[in-house]
Amino acid sequence: MRILHTSDWHIGRSFHGHQTLDALRGVLATLAGQVREHRVDVVVVAGDVFDSATPAAACYTLLTDALRDISAAGAQIVLTSGNHDNAARLGFLAPLLRDGIHVITDPAGVGTPVTLSDEHGPVHVYGIPYLEPIIVRGVWPGSGLRTQQQAIAHAMGLIEADRSGRGGRSVVVSHCFAAGVEASDGVEREIRQGSLDVVPLSSFDGPDYVALGHIHGRSRLDDGVRYSGAPLHYSFSEAGKPRGSWLVDLDAHGLAAVEWLELPVPRRLVTLRGTLEELLGDPALDAHADAWVCAVLTDATPQTDPMRRLQQRFPHCATIQLDPQNRAAEDGLSYRARVRKAASDADLIDSFLSLVREGDGASDQEARIIGDVVSERAATEVTA
Structure with a gap:
């Protein structure tokens, strides 16, 4: 039988x-x-x-x-x-x-x-x-x-x-x-x-x-x-x-x-690991364009709209996992100590970002934007 x-x-x-x-x-x-x-x-x-x-x-x-x-x-x-x-x-x-x-x-x-x-x-x-x-x-x-x-x-x-x-x-x-x-x-x-x-x-x-x-x-x-x-x-x-x-x-x-x-596998499964820019730009990953993709992002800081951007290259990107690498070492300060330590509003925002990002403060580009916003806000308060 x-x-x-x-x-x-x-x-x-x-x-x-x-x-x-x-x-x-x-x-x-x-x-x-x-x-x-x-x-x-x-x-x-x-x-x-x-x-x-x-x-x-x-x-x-x-x-x-x-x-x-x-x-x-x-x-x-x-x-x-x-x-x-x-x-x-x-x-x-x-x-x-x-x-x-x-x-x-x-x-x-x-x-x-x-x-x-x-x-x-x-x-x-x-x-x-x-x-x-x-x-x-x-x-x-x-x-x-x-x-x-x-x-x-x-x-x-x-x-x-x-x-x-x-x-x-x-x-x-x-x-x-x-x-x-x-x-x-x-x-x-x-x-x-x-x-x-x-x-x-x-x-x-x-x-x-x-x-x-x-x-x-x-x-x-x-x-x-x-x-x-x-x-x-x-x-x-x-x-x-x-x-x-x-x-x-x-x-x-x-x-x-x-x-x-x-039995046939209708769609392969693959886990891709790297920064968002690496996953979007590496030509070697073209072979996975039709696979189910689990993207493990190693960026030290959260990225903007990662799923939409990944699905433009990998239409079947199903899930994202975050595994940040190369973060700055934590200084052990509480949020209250960070607030007291801040010398300016820009420092205060940087301390907040460092806390929620587990050690990473504002990037250079973010620091410029924060500085412009703080300056604009201060000028508005003066003229008011």
Whole structure:
């Protein structure tokens, strides 16, 4: 059986205020083409289908189109809910979808697989929706679950009990943060690393393959335990990391092979660092004119209208970060001491600028403008 493992579509997420629906639609269309090209039997989507618990109507349309295209390409689909999804809303779709599309959102169903078959016999696919301990305690009374680790362990206990009775090959689909993933792998913003939310890798012992979601970068924790990552780049920290999915082959005995399938990147992400004038004037940066740009400005003082000016050269400049360099050393004076020390109005303004700029007073050009304004103001007061 051939399985395509994907996750974290985050339909509806914006990128620094820019909508991503069109880009995601194109990427998922490519994924559907890969399903047809590689004769995939089942696509598993390991949670965070939507980015919001209340997605807009256009998000439902994109999901419906993507599932229809994948189904038409010849694959069945097993889809679970993640922490960003509203499980009840996502689960409501299940009865309305065509045969061969399985939406798993109810923790009460953990331990009951979707059973598929190939020439070697059955393959049991167990979906584990995102398990919020405070919620699943009501589903499993008396379990005393307080952490993700405990919730996953309980769910895997139910799965193991069912697996041992059924026999055959098995796949688990789960949305969690498993131990062994580095922070650089794109840890989701809600995950608290180093806390009780971390699930030990040993929790997933047993199945032939475990398809994980929640991490936005691909990651191999073991031959049969992997994250596929998100199909789009959703932050500049993910720049340069490949986008794609895992193509998993099961033979008569279990896991036979795993291959990475690349997905296209609609627009590259790049972080450019320098002063505003350097970023605007360096001809070597022409290669990034069509990329999403994060501009890290190193100017010692704030610049005038930097976003507008940057977008004239980089139309897709999405965000600016300030990292001032070469600032003058602070003198340690309080603002009251600066006021008392000022010998003139021009000195007073320079002291204020030095305070708010953390050490840098007026530039030569600013000092001339300040001097002219102060002189003009003084002359006006005399004639009045």
